[in-house]
Amino acid sequence: MGPRxxxxxxxxxxxxxxxxxxxxxxVEYMERRLAALEERLAQCQDQxxxxxxxxxxxxxxxxxxxxxxxxxxxxxRTEADSISGRVDRLEREVDxxxxxxxxxxxxxxxxxxxxxxxxxxxxxxxxxxxxxxxCGYTISQVxxxxxxxRFGGPAGLWTKDPxxxxxxxxxxxxxxxxxxxxxxxxxxxxxxxxARKASRVRVPFPWVGTGQLVxxxxxxxxxxPPGGPGGGGELxxxxxxxxxxxxxxxxVDSSVFPAEGLIPPYGLTADTYIDLAADEExxxxxxxxxxxxxxxxxxxxxxxxxxxxxxxDTPCPRxxxxxxxxxxxxxYVVYNTRPASRARIQCSFDASGTLTPERAALPYFxxxxxxxxxxxxxxxxxxxYAWDDGYQIVYKLEMRxxxxxx
Numbered sequence: 555m556g557p558r559x560x561x562x563x564x565x566x567x568x569x570x571x572x573x574x575x576x577x578x579x580x581v582e583y584m585e586r587r588l589a590a591l592e593e594r595l596a597q598c599q600d601q602x603x604x605x606x607x608x609x610x611x612x613x614x615x616x617x618x619x620x621x622x623x624x625x626x627x628x629x630x631r632t633e634a635d636s637i638s639g640r641v642d643r644l645e646r647e648v649d650x651x652x653x654x655x656x657x658x659x660x661x662x663x664x665x666x667x668x669x670x671x672x673x674x675x676x677x678x679x680x681x682x683x684x685x686x687x688x689c690g691y692t693i694s695q696v697x698x699x700x701x702x703x704r705f706g707g708p709a710g711l712w713t714k715d716p717x718x719x720x721x722x723x724x725x726x727x728x729x730x731x732x733x734x735x736x737x738x739x740x741x742x743x744x745x746x747x748x749a750r751k752a753s754r755v756r757v758p759f760p761w762v763g764t765g766q767l768v769x770x771x772x773x774x775x776x777x778x779p780p781g782g783p784g785g786g787g788e789l790x791x792x793x794x795x796x797x798x799x800x801x802x803x804x805x806v807d808s809s810v811f812p813a814e815g816l817i818p819p820y821g822l823t824a825d826t827y828i829d830l831a832a833d834e835e836x837x838x839x840x841x842x843x844x845x846x847x848x849x850x851x852x853x854x855x856x857x858x859x860x861x862x863x864x865x866x867d868t869p870c871p872r873x874x875x876x877x878x879x880x881x882x883x884x885x886y887v888v889y890n891t892r893p894a895s896r897a898r899i900q901c902s903f904d905a906s907g908t909l910t911p912e913r914a915a916l917p918y919f920x921x922x923x924x925x926x927x928x929x930x931x932x933x934x935x936x937x938x939y940a941w942d943d944g945y946q947i948v949y950k951l952e953m954r955x956x957x958x959x960x
Contacts, residue, residue, distance in 0.1 A: 692881065696918070755803060819875065821876075884909055885904075885905070920949075
């Protein structure tokens with residue numbers, strides 16, 4: 555055993571010497587890498603310190619500017635509040651003056667050269683209407699306005715079916731079109747890409763004007779037959795009423811409206827010849843003829859057969875009229891100016907004779923200066939659905955009994 559020990563020791567020493575050389579090189583490499591990292595960390599620290607100093611300088615420069623901007627904003631806000639208060643006060647004064655100076659009565663008088671009253675006897679049946687329901691309400695005021703969105707062109711109609719599903723929205727864009735949009739609910743209509751959510755219903759004949767009506771699952775509208783208004787022929791100035799089933803998409807009935815020489819009933823809405831309306835009593839039609847081109851006419855229609863049950867000559871003038879609607883058997887005509895200003899209900903006619911002109915309110919619409927292409931009353935919601943220069947608006951109405959004083 556003794557002679558072998560030096561040999562083993564020599565062998566181990568010869569094997570460890572290369573390992574020690576490798577470790578020495580590894581240590582030197584690690585020291586160089588650490589030195590490089592320390593140098594980079596020092597550079598980063600210097601850069602951070604420099605950036606922090608720059609940020610402090612920027613903050614010191616911006617703080618005075620922010621204080622000045624805040625003071626200017628407060629001054630502008632104070633000025634805007636002051637202007638808003640003055641505008642509100644001015645509008646209240648204007649409303650007061652308009653209340654103190656009411657609109658002229660709807661009954662017109664001929665010039666003095668006639669020597670008599672201006673309303674001419676036409677031999678029509680202007681009998682009082684017998685109410686089918688106990689509805690006895692009239693408008694007290696237009697309480698509020700909500701602009702839903704802007705959809706389509708300047709003229710059109712949007713509405714709900716007062717007798718059908720409450721959620722469906724019907725949109726008929728344009729004055730001569732054959733495709734209606736049907737939205738499942740109001741929320742779908744208010745979306746940005748609303749047309750994608752709508753189903754389309756195409757009618758066999760294009761409608762004329764914005765006098766269409768959705769009632770009891772049917773679309774009622776007027777079409778221009780060959781030779782109708784503007785077309786020449788024996789049917790000049792006549793229109794055909796169409797009853798279209800929205801679910802089956804078929805024409806159920808049609809009838810030529812029994813009035814000759816039809817002209818647009820509203821002086822500010824030249825494309826509409828018959829304006830259909832619905833209320834608690836049923837289906838109505840507003841129109842005008844050449845026989846009396848100064849006033850509106852009202853007709854009660856049978857929604858089943860489209861027959862005309864009764865007709866009235868109203869004292870409401872056509873001039874400056876833009877739209878109308880019916881509530882509890884009373885026709886309300888909305889007037890405006892050209893160019894458009896603030897609309898107002900300026901004439902009413904109660905077919906039953908219950909509401910006298912002295913007890914009828916003549917309210918203004920809320921602060922919006924536009925032109926109504928159509929107005930549709932929903933008796934279930936007591937709201938008006940309006941089309942105002944491409945904007946779809948909802949007006950909420952405040953009602954009172956017809957017997958109450960204004």
